Amino acid sequence: MTTIQTTSASTIRHDHVARRRPGLLAALRWELRKLRAQYRARVVLLIAVLAPVFIVVVIQGQSRPPKDTLFGRFAIDNGFALSLLVLGFASQWVLPLLTAIVAGDVFASEDQHGTWKTVLTRSTSRSRLFWAKTVTACGFATLVLVLLAVSTVASSWVIVGHQPLIGLSGQSIPAGHALQLVAASWALMLPPILAFTCLAILLSVWSRNPAVGIAAPVVIGMVMQLVGALGGVEAIRPFLVTTSFETWHGLLAEPRFSGPLVEGLLVSAGWCVVSLAAAFILFRRRDITGG
Amino acid sequence: MNGFLAVDAQGVTKTYGSVRAVDDISVRVAAGEVYGVLGPNGAGKTTFLRMLLGLIRPDTGTIRMFGKTWEDSGVGVLDGVAGFIESPRFYPYLTGRANLEGLALLDGGTPTGLLEEVLDVVEMSDRADQKVGGYSYGMRQRLGVAASLLREPRLLILDEPANGLDPAGIRDMRALVKRLSGRGLTVLLSSHDMEEVEEICDNVTIMTRGTVAFHGTIAHLRTMAPDPGHVLATTDDVRALRLAEDQVGITVARDPGAALVVTGPPPEVSSYVGSLVRADIGLLAFTPTRTPLEALFFMLTDDATHQFLDRSAQPQDALR
Ligand SMILES: Nc1ncnc2c1ncn2[C@@H]1O[C@H](COP(=O)(O)OP(=O)(O)O)[C@@H](O)[C@H]1O
Ligand SMILES: [Mg+2]
Numbered sequence: 001m002t003t004i005q006t007t008s009a010s011t012i013r014h015d016h017v018a019r020r021r022p023g024l025l026a027a028l029r030w031e032l033r034k035l036r037a038q039y040r041a042r043v044v045l046l047i048a049v050l051a052p053v054f055i056v057v058v059i060q061g062q063s064r065p066p067k068d069t070l071f072g073r074f075a076i077d078n079g080f081a082l083s084l085l086v087l088g089f090a091s092q093w094v095l096p097l098l099t100a101i102v103a104g105d106v107f108a109s110e111d112q113h114g115t116w117k118t119v120l121t122r123s124t125s126r127s128r129l130f131w132a133k134t135v136t137a138c139g140f141a142t143l144v145l146v147l148l149a150v151s152t153v154a155s156s157w158v159i160v161g162h163q164p165l166i167g168l169s170g171q172s173i174p175a176g177h178a179l180q181l182v183a184a185s186w187a188l189m190l191p192p193i194l195a196f197t198c199l200a201i202l203l204s205v206w207s208r209n210p211a212v213g214i215a216a217p218v219v220i221g222m223v224m225q226l227v228g229a230l231g232g233v234e235a236i237r238p239f240l241v242t243t244s245f246e247t248w249h250g251l252l253a254e255p256r257f258s259g260p261l262v263e264g265l266l267v268s269a270g271w272c273v274v275s276l277a278a279a280f281i282l283f284r285r286r287d288i289t290g291g
Numbered sequence: 292m293n294g295f296l297a298v299d300a301q302g303v304t305k306t307y308g309s310v311r312a313v314d315d316i317s318v319r320v321a322a323g324e325v326y327g328v329l330g331p332n333g334a335g336k337t338t339f340l341r342m343l344l345g346l347i348r349p350d351t352g353t354i355r356m357f358g359k360t361w362e363d364s365g366v367g368v369l370d371g372v373a374g375f376i377e378s379p380r381f382y383p384y385l386t387g388r389a390n391l392e393g394l395a396l397l398d399g400g401t402p403t404g405l406l407e408e409v410l411d412v413v414e415m416s417d418r419a420d421q422k423v424g425g426y427s428y429g430m431r432q433r434l435g436v437a438a439s440l441l442r443e444p445r446l447l448i449l450d451e452p453a454n455g456l457d458p459a460g461i462r463d464m465r466a467l468v469k470r471l472s473g474r475g476l477t478v479l480l481s482s483h484d485m486e487e488v489e490e491i492c493d494n495v496t497i498m499t500r501g502t503v504a505f506h507g508t509i510a511h512l513r514t515m516a517p518d519p520g521h522v523l524a525t526t527d528d529v530r531a532l533r534l535a536e537d538q539v540g541i542t543v544a545r546d547p548g549a550a551l552v553v554t555g556p557p558p559e560v561s562s563y564v565g566s567l568v569r570a571d572i573g574l575l576a577f578t579p580t581r582t583p584l585e586a587l588f589f590m591l592t593d594d595a596t597h598q599f600l601d602r603s604a605q606p607q608d609a610l611r
Contacts, residue, residue, distance in 0.1 A: 021367070022399035030396045037384055114380035118438070121344045121374070122397035125366040129397075287347035289307075291380050 022124050027132035035102065035136060044101050048144045052152035055086055056159050070168075070249075079156035080165040080178045084252070086152045087185060091245035095189060096196045096221040097214075098144045103137035103200035104213025107283070111208040114291030130283050134201060134276065141197040142190065149186035153179075169254035185248035188261065191268035192244035196221065198275035199241070205279040208290075244268050295358035297322045297446045297477040298343065303352030305338050312338040314501035315352070320479050320494075322445070325472045327492035328481040331592050335501040336481035340450045341376055343479075345369065356446065374448030374479075378455065379435025383424030387415060387434050390423055394438050401441055409440040413467070429460040436467065447471065449480040453487060465491055485588040499592035516583035517590070521560065523551040526573035534570060538563045552580060 035041045059066070059075055059082060066072035070088050074081035110116045119129060157179075165178035173181065196217050204213030224242040227233055237243055244264030250257040298320035305313040313335040320326045328336050341347045343354060345361055345368065353360060359368045381390040388406070395401040410416045413433040423431065432452065439447055452468070453461040468491050472478050482488050488495050489509055497505040505512065523543070525531045528551055535543035541555030541563055553560055567574060580586070 022397055026396045026399065030393045033389070033393060034382060034385070037382075037389070039384075113382060115382060117341075117344075117346055117376050118380050118394070119397060120346060121369060122394055122442070123366060123369060123399050124397040288341070289347060291377070 022128070024128055024131055024135075027124050027128050028135060031106070031132050031136040035140065040105075041102055041140065044098050044144060045147060048098065048147040049151050052086060052148060053155040053159075055089075056082060056152070056155045059085070060160050074166055075160075077160065077163070078165060079153075079158075079160040079162050080173075080175075080182050082156040082160050083153045083182050084185060084248075086156070087149075087182075087189070087248070090148060090152075091189060091192075091242075092225065093218050093221055095145065095148075095193050097218045098148075099137075099141035099193055099197045100200040100214045100217040102140045103197040104204045104215075104217060105210040106133045106137050107201065107204040107279075108208050108210040108213045111290060112210055116288045117291045120288060126284050127280070130280055134198075137197050137201055138194055141193050145186070145189055145193055149183070149189075153182055153186070165252075167254055168249060168252045171254040173252075181251050184251055188248045188251075188264070189245065191265050192241050195241045195244070195268040195271035195275070198272040198279075202275040202279040202282075205283050238263055239267055239270075241268060241271050295322075296320060296355070297324075297357060298326075298479060299355040300339075300343070301353050303339065303342060303349045303354060305335075305342060305347065305349050307338075311501045313342070313349075316496075316498070316501070316503055317352075318496055318506075320446075320477060322477050323472075323475060324493045325468065325478045325480070325491055327488035327495040328479070328498060329483070329485060329488045329495055329588065330481070330498035330504075331483055333500070334483075334498040334592070336483075336498060337376060337450055338501075339498075340374070340448055340479075340481060343448055344372070344374060344376065346376065371442075371445040372448065373439035373442040373444035373446075374450070375435045375439060376450045378428065379431055379438065381423040381431065381434060381438075384422060386420050386422055387426070387430075387437075388419040390434070391419075391438055391441060395441055398442055401443075405441060405443070409437040412440060413437045428455050429457070432456060432460070432464070440471075444476065446477045446479065449478065451481050451483065453482070453484070461487075485585045486582065489584055497588065497591050504591040512584060512587065516587045518555050519557070519560075519583050520552050520554040520580040520586065522546075522576065522578050522580055523553050523574075524576035525551070525567060526575065530570065531567055531572055534566055534572075535563065538566065550576070 062076055065074070065076045066085070069075075069085055071081040071084040075085045076082075110119065120126065162175045162179070164175055165173045165181075167173050199220065200213055200217040203216045204210070207213060207216070221242060224240040228237050228240050228242055238260075243260075244267055247261040247264040250259070250261055296319050298318060300316065300318045303313055303316050304311070316335070316339060318326075318328070318339075328339065330336050338347070342349050343356065345366070348361075356368055356372055357370075359370075361368050364370075381387070382393075385393070388410070391406055391410070395406065407416065410419050413436050415430065415433050415437060418426070418430060423434065426434065432455075436449075436452075449468070453464050456464060465487065468478055468480065472491075480492070492509060494508050495506070495512060496503055505515075523531070528545070531551060532543055532545070535541065535553070538559065540559035541553055543551055543553045543563075546552050553563065555563070564574070564577070581589075
């Protein structure tokens, strides 16, 4: 073993003035500031607001309704049906993509810019940074969903109208109640969206590559849709995140059924917990050798 | 009095796959000194400094900074410690100032006025409101120093801070390090340049292939240095070599570039040159090979790419 003795044996007094330990809030503020400065986050929010208006206008302008799709038959003359049609479409891959644009990038962009070594040599622990980034990504996902929902429902209401809705069992639902059910249906997107967000976080941490973090959740979502549509997969279908995208159907049937709804919540929560736990362990342990 | 070394690393080892990047290294840095970790590329300097800053975990060994370890203090071990590894990295889409403000958030806030002060110290005040993406290498390097000073460190860790800078940038960086150490800051820097370490450091660890080849003061290192060497070009190298056989105290070797390299204490070298002139051998060139400390550095680190120049300092290769 080799030892380096400095000639001067001088040491310094250890003054116990530890730095003020920054809380989660400080790290969160920093993440938000970076997010605000990023062009792509603003573009996603803008799309979430404008795209539904555009789609509503286009569909309303069609002479024949998209009959093959759920609620498609009534979409050109019922605003609630149109909202639900857009909801069904958004859950195919649009929502996973919009959330992954931030969640798949939030960790990997530090690799891309080589900035891990910059932020991890300050006074904020790895776990604080992890949670700050996770909260940021989940908050962004929620915001995107809310904007998309409000924009869709409002523009369908205004442009197409708010006549009573014909439910999945052919029952007529009065406008006031229909609005509640449509809002609840959109809200039910939140658990699977958060599951996709956490999955994107895991992929972002694991791959250290923003392109993978953003694209992979979308591809995984599509594969899940495909698998879910196959026959003979009843055993695994409930465990697919994408199955949770359909739990709102139960709200619009007569009588209502909520079994899949509870199942979907649990499955989404499971995906969140497993993804985040794996991401956390990977992140805490990793050696920062790049940058 | 409760006293601690700025850095007390004991038996630190780090392996990447089959590569022992750092192999059982111990380094102790006292408060207030400028300490150099010197070594050729791949010696393990960066790996060692990354372990100090907690970016990577050592396989074995303990690291204490001001008496604290990662195990018992977590990120608190970095209280009073700042620095950067290789070239500092920032968010290119933010201004220099916004980058520092964000890092200050992660530090738990900084005293008012400090941000302006550190920008001023590194002479970046007038460029702070431009996006980092447009900065030159040297500007990013200076912003890196500013970001470190923002933590009001007692120990500053710099990994080859002069790398990639132009001569003026190198001069400024060295002056800055001296100025900071003059204010009482402990500085631990790595370098592959003996001249740099000689100029600014009090103590040095010379690393090669992950292990320590030398540690001690620069003064001690000087006493170990070989005699200075000179490249000699004459009109008749064969006779010049033959004449060298009669000279006591010097060695003359032929290097692969076909020139002669003469090594020895200055009086003997001078007497040899005189004998060449008396023998009517024309002297075409007489230039120093490298400083004795550089020669020693290459001897200690046994860097194969410098083998031929080292012959001037290696008696076993010399003609008598
Ligand atoms: N991330 C890594 N993966 C594998 N090997 C590495 C890695 N980083 C460094 N090394 C190896 O470890 C050794 C020491 O590297 P480094 O610490 O960068 O040396 P220095 O900074 O002195 O040039 C080299 O052989 C290098 O190739
Ligand atoms: Mg290096």
